Amino acid sequence: MTQHGPALNFRDFLDELLAAGDAVPIDQPVDPELEVGAVTRRVYETKAPAPLFNRLTGAAPGFRILGAPAGLSTADGTGKGAYGRLAAHFGLARDSTPRDILEKLIRAMHADPVPPVVVEDGPCKENIRTGDAVDLTAFPVPLLHQEDGGRYFGTYGFHVVRSPDGAWTSWSVARAMLNGRTTLVGPAMPQQHIGMIHDMWREKGQPTPWAMVLGAPPAALAAAGMPLAAHVDEDGYVGALTGSPVEVVKAETHDLYVPANAEIVLEGWISHDETAPEGPMGEYHGYSSGRSKPQPVFHVEVVTHRHDPVLPVCAAGLPPEENHTVWGTMISAAALDVLRSAGLPIDLAWCSYEAATCWIVLSVDIERLARLDIGERELVERVAEVLFGSHAGWLVPKVILVADDIDITDIDQVVWAMATRYRPGENEHCFPDAPGIPMVPYLTPDEVASGRGGKAVISCLQPEQFRGASRGTTASFRTSFPAEMQQHVLDNWASYGYR
Ligand SMILES: Cc1cc2nc3c(=O)[nH]c(=O)nc-3n(C[C@H](O)[C@H](O)[C@H](O)COP(=O)(O)O)c2cc1C
Ligand SMILES: [Mn+2]
Numbered sequence: 001m002t003q004h005g006p007a008l009n010f011r012d013f014l015d016e017l018l019a020a021g022d023a024v025p026i027d028q029p030v031d032p033e034l035e036v037g038a039v040t041r042r043v044y045e046t047k048a049p050a051p052l053f054n055r056l057t058g059a060a061p062g063f064r065i066l067g068a069p070a071g072l073s074t075a076d077g078t079g080k081g082a083y084g085r086l087a088a089h090f091g092l093a094r095d096s097t098p099r100d101i102l103e104k105l106i107r108a109m110h111a112d113p114v115p116p117v118v119v120e121d122g123p124c125k126e127n128i129r130t131g132d133a134v135d136l137t138a139f140p141v142p143l144l145h146q147e148d149g150g151r152y153f154g155t156y157g158f159h160v161v162r163s164p165d166g167a168w169t170s171w172s173v174a175r176a177m178l179n180g181r182t183t184l185v186g187p188a189m190p191q192q193h194i195g196m197i198h199d200m201w202r203e204k205g206q207p208t209p210w211a212m213v214l215g216a217p218p219a220a221l222a223a224a225g226m227p228l229a230a231h232v233d234e235d236g237y238v239g240a241l242t243g244s245p246v247e248v249v250k251a252e253t254h255d256l257y258v259p260a261n262a263e264i265v266l267e268g269w270i271s272h273d274e275t276a277p278e279g280p281m282g283e284y285h286g287y288s289s290g291r292s293k294p295q296p297v298f299h300v301e302v303v304t305h306r307h308d309p310v311l312p313v314c315a316a317g318l319p320p321e322e323n324h325t326v327w328g329t330m331i332s333a334a335a336l337d338v339l340r341s342a343g344l345p346i347d348l349a350w351c352s353y354e355a356a357t358c359w360i361v362l363s364v365d366i367e368r369l370a371r372l373d374i375g376e377r378e379l380v381e382r383v384a385e386v387l388f389g390s391h392a393g394w395l396v397p398k399v400i401l402v403a404d405d406i407d408i409t410d411i412d413q414v415v416w417a418m419a420t421r422y423r424p425g426e427n428e429h430c431f432p433d434a435p436g437i438p439m440v441p442y443l444t445p446d447e448v449a450s451g452r453g454g455k456a457v458i459s460c461l462q463p464e465q466f467r468g469a470s471r472g473t474t475a476s477f478r479t480s481f482p483a484e485m486q487q488h489v490l491d492n493w494a495s496y497g498y499r
Contacts, residue, residue: 007091007219037144040067040315059140062308089218105333114239116246122260145282156312157214158224171224171234184298207269215263226330227392267302284323324353334392359398370468388434421460
């Protein structure tokens with residue numbers, strides 16, 4: 001027995017996608033070398049159903065790959081369902097909107113954590129390989145882009161580490177490249193929680209006990225890609241989010257616990273002194289740097305997996321892929337929560353997927369803004385102080401403020417607001433000393449080295465909006481006609497001859 005439902009069981013999630021026609025089983029042989037990546041990229045770029053590769057050249061029979069696990073879908077006739085795969089990660093209906101998803105994520109941030117429950121056994125232990133039987137190359141590990149420096153085992157899995165005092169368990173998504181039969185290599189940045197905990201073990205002079213979970217419960221994967229505050233356990237957040245504790249089993253070799261129904265689990269430790277070249281890889285911002293970098297080596301001592309395991313794969317690059325749909329959405333929720341909690345008049349926050357997690361748009365409630373009786377510079381300073389000082393705000397360099405007449409989840413409206421409301425030379429406020437993620441593509445070498453720079457708040461607020469009013473009225477179907485006329489037109493839409 002194991003827990004069920006799309007949010008807490010990857011197999012159920014996959015079945016739900018297949019049943020909804022939002023995943024396609026592919027039974028002809030597909031090559032993990034570039035073909036998996038090429039199909040997955042085209043799927044993102046055409047908003048096609050997720051590809052389930054059932055036969056992979058060179059891999060043991062039964063080993064499978066799911067591409068684009070949280071790619072966008074083509075919306076249905078009523079304009080809904082584009083976020084269906086993402087919504088399924090949280091057990092939400094396929095027609096959920098970004099706001100539905102964000103409010104659910106934020107409610108769970110304010111609920112009591114629901115810690116995981118330990119179970120004796122689980123599907124992830126159906127196959128256990130130790131010692132010489134550990135061979136990561138037996139899996140269909142894909143070469144995702146021709147410019148990549150290697151094959152990536154971990155593009156949609158999470159690391160499990162725990163502080164030496166046992167007080168803090170961290171689940172976090174980061175990429176991991178195949179380095180050999182029993183080793184992976186990948187980033188563990190000191191500002192990310194895996195890096196902080198890795199440093200705690202270094203101080204103790206012991207290698208960092210580590211596990212990696214692939215084909216995890218989808219809600220757990222999303223939470224592991226969320227910038228919750230330091231010392232917050234992602235596992236308890238997942239319990240609060242889904243309303244049920246995550247079932248976990250003890251690892252074979254150490255005291256870490258992993259979701260019991262995961263598809264694949266790697267167990268081992270992270271080295272403090274050993275590095276290997278990692279990358280380049282096509283990345284979330286849409287570019288490949290063309291260079292490898294030395295990164296820590298992850299040693300795998302045990303591999304456990306379900307029968308016919310499914311490895312989920314993100315082929316990073318131009319939006320929309322999971323760095324935008326999952327990471328961007330989780331950043332939006334965390335950022336919205338810190339801004340609201342600070343009392344700022346922010347109605348919604350959204351990392352436009354099209355902006356590759358390089359900007360976040362904030363919708364400002366102009367009635368509440370007017371009551372604050374402040375000017376643009378003060379609003380901008382307050383937003384920057386709260387956001388750029390937070391774990392979530394470290395990740396996103398640009399912040400765009402717009403009034404709440406704009407639906408910030410609709411990129412067309414955001415572009416319109418920027419084009420018609422932002423005044424060159426006046427409404428851009430730079431914060432060169434704010435710390436930020438060094439991956440942002442336009443940073444100078446000095447900024448990368450110092451970990452600061454390239455951050456700005458751009459205001460698309462009109463001067464009148466600080467007094468609660470707008471300049472002019474918008475000319476559109478929703479705003480330029482009496483409600484009765486809008487309804488009349490909608491009622492007659494088909495009889496006019498439109499479908
Ligand atoms: C598909 C995907 C890939 C990601 N890859 C990385 C990565 O390679 N390195 C990294 O530092 N963060 C990566 N992230 C973002 C982190 O998971 C995210 O910032 C998270 O908050 C980190 O966990 P932490 O806040 O507990 O440190 C990725 C997120 C997703 C959804
Ligand atoms: Mn964390």
